[in-house]
Amino acid sequence: MPQRVGRYTINLPSRPVIIGNAAVVGKKEGEGPLAEEFDHIFDDTTMGEASWEKAESAIQREAVTRAISKAGIGTADVDMIFAGDLLNQCIGTTFSLRELNIPLAGLYGACSTMALSLALGSLMTDSGALGTCVATTSSHFCSAERQFRYPLEYGGQRPPAAQWTATASGAAVIKNQGEGPHIDAVTIGRIQDMGIKDANNMGAAMAPAAAETIADFLNDTNTKPEDYDIILTGDLGAIGSTLLKQLLEKDKNIDISAVHKDGGLMIYDIDKQDVNSGGSGCGCSGAIVCSYILNRLRSGELKKVLFVGTGALMSSTSSKQGESIPAIAHAVLLSCQ
Amino acid sequence: MATTNKEYSKMAKKASPPSPKFKNMFFAFIIGGFICCMGEVLRFAFEKAGLNELEVKNAIPVTLIAITAFLTGIGVFDKIARVAGAGTIVPITGFANSVVSPAMEFKAEGKIMGTGVQMFTIAGPVIVYGTASAVLYGLIIYIFKLY
Numbered sequence: 001m002p003q004r005v006g007r008y009t010i011n012l013p014s015r016p017v018i019i020g021n022a023a024v025v026g027k028k029e030g031e032g033p034l035a036e037e038f039d040h041i042f043d044d045t046t047m048g049e050a051s052w053e054k055a056e057s058a059i060q061r062e063a064v065t066r067a068i069s070k071a072g073i074g075t076a077d078v079d080m081i082f083a084g085d086l087l088n089q090c091i092g093t094t095f096s097l098r099e100l101n102i103p104l105a106g107l108y109g110a111c112s113t114m115a116l117s118l119a120l121g122s123l124m125t126d127s128g129a130l131g132t133c134v135a136t137t138s139s140h141f142c143s144a145e146r147q148f149r150y151p152l153e154y155g156g157q158r159p160p161a162a163q164w165t166a167t168a169s170g171a172a173v174i175k176n177q178g179e180g181p182h183i184d185a186v187t188i189g190r191i192q193d194m195g196i197k198d199a200n201n202m203g204a205a206m207a208p209a210a211a212e213t214i215a216d217f218l219n220d221t222n223t224k225p226e227d228y229d230i231i232l233t234g235d236l237g238a239i240g241s242t243l244l245k246q247l248l249e250k251d252k253n254i255d256i257s258a259v260h261k262d263g264g265l266m267i268y269d270i271d272k273q274d275v276n277s278g279g280s281g282c283g284c285s286g287a288i289v290c291s292y293i294l295n296r297l298r299s300g301e302l303k304k305v306l307f308v309g310t311g312a313l314m315s316s317t318s319s320k321q322g323e324s325i326p327a328i329a330h331a332v333l334l335s336c337q
Numbered sequence: 338m339a340t341t342n343k344e345y346s347k348m349a350k351k352a353s354p355p356s357p358k359f360k361n362m363f364f365a366f367i368i369g370g371f372i373c374c375m376g377e378v379l380r381f382a383f384e385k386a387g388l389n390e391l392e393v394k395n396a397i398p399v400t401l402i403a404i405t406a407f408l409t410g411i412g413v414f415d416k417i418a419r420v421a422g423a424g425t426i427v428p429i430t431g432f433a434n435s436v437v438s439p440a441m442e443f444k445a446e447g448k449i450m451g452t453g454v455q456m457f458t459i460a461g462p463v464i465v466y467g468t469a470s471a472v473l474y475g476l477i478i479y480i481f482k483l484y
Contacts (some may be wrong), residue, residue, distance in 0.1 A: 050445065051445040052445070053445075096484070146442055146443075151436070151438040151439045151442030151443070151460070152438070152442060153409050153410075153412060153414065153415050153434070153437070153438040153441055153442065154415060154434065154435065154438040154439070154459065155409075155414050155415045155417065155418025155419070155421075155425050155426065155431065155434045155438075156415075156418065156419075156426070157356075157418070157419055157422045158419075159356060160353070160355070160356060160357075161353045161354070162352045170483065193345060194340075194342050194345040194346075195342040195345070196345075196349060201349065201353055204349035204352065204353065208345065239349070239352050239353050239354075242352045242467070243345075243348060243352050244347060246339060246348060246352075247345075247348075250340060251339050251340055309393070324390075
């Protein structure tokens with residue numbers, strides 16, 4: 001049964017296991033430094049579909065079916081799926097999963113959704129309510145652009161602080177027992193809003209949420225940054241990562257610089273791939289956790305990773321109405337066998 | 338002491354790199370200037386072809402719009418515009434691109450609810466305030482009998 005430790009963190013004594021994981025990405029992500037890590041790279045950004053929304057559903061379905069098959073089980077063995085994406089009413093998810101006939105808990109946490117789905121899936125597994133479940137997220141550059149920004153062919157300049165929504169999806173199969181990396185503890189974050197209004201600078205909007213959640217987790221578990229191989233944020237990009245480290249040092253006296261990595265800085269070659277401040281989107285951290293991180297935890301190359309998914313919870317309506325950006329961050333402690 | 342919103346806003350501003358203004362201005366000048374020169378070349382060409390002044394004035398923007406629409410359609414215009422910035426937005430090319438790009442993008446939602454509804458989603462404000470300011474200036478001219 002889950003046990004609360006400290007004020008915000010929940011320990012999972014049964015240590016739910018990730019028995020299978022898969023990550024699939026689009027062409028641009030497949031040209032990035034992590035290309036070797038992914039299970040599949042789609043060369044066609046449309047994935048052969050008639051709309052970008054359908055294309056996003058296709059990559060998510062691909063990630064989910066690959067993860068389930070790598071876990072050595074079938075869809076009928078999955079008790080519940082925790083899934084979300086960036087599109088209005090989460091249609092990337094609902095259309096990707098409608099044929100799978102698995103109980104669905106649809107989630108919206110913007111780019112924090114991978115951490116949120118892993119957290120809720122492992123909590124439900126640890127509580128005994130579920131035997132096997134799947135956590136997944138996706139994002140697609142083109143479906144996100146048309147919903148949040150401009151048409152693809154519109155000729156405008158992106159500001160240097162902007163992040164590039166990754167075309168990617170990650171999925172992880174969580175089970176109450178078996179072989180693979182464990183989920184040991186989770187922290188569900190609190191909304192933080194320090195008044196940033198620029199939707200082109202989401203890293204700056206999300207950094208305070210990441211700082212709070214990391215500090216909460218370290219306090220609650222009485223650990224230090226050195227106790228982790230990686231503290232992975234996803235996805236703050238270059239500006240958000242700088243601000244996160246500054247905030248933690250200044251306000252909490254915590255220095256994570258030796259172990260900090262950010263998904264938005266890992267998925268692309270920032271200097272060569274013209275992505276401004278780095279990658280973003282639920283699929284970005286989703287794909288990195290479900291490939292690079294989980295694979296290294298499985299092989300034992302990494303022992304302990306604190307994954308902190310960060311989400312900017314605005315909409316294009318709230319931005320137009322001049323509201324600042326509420327942000328959230330959830331933490332999941334992943335460890336090797 | 339915890340960072341205040343005001344302090345954080347300063348930190349965020351400091352951490353965020355500014356747009357490369359001089360580079361942007363340079364390319365806007367070169368490419369925007371090139372488009373204007375093209376307009377002049379077209380003017381000579383149309384005059385040579387025997388069009389009268391009014392016809393030439395109509396033929397130049399029509400040609401530039403057609404070229405922009407074609408370049409937008411084949412996915413080249415946005416790549417030029419990323420470098421050119423204001424150089425392609427300010428001339429009539431920017432207006433043409435802002436109409437053609439949503440028309441293409443929202444094809445997936447159908448010809449009426451997609452292309453029809455969304456076509457002026459970017460250009461709409463330009464048309465609204467362009468028309469409104471034309472009416473305002475017209476009134477000023479009428480009232481003060483400037484002509």
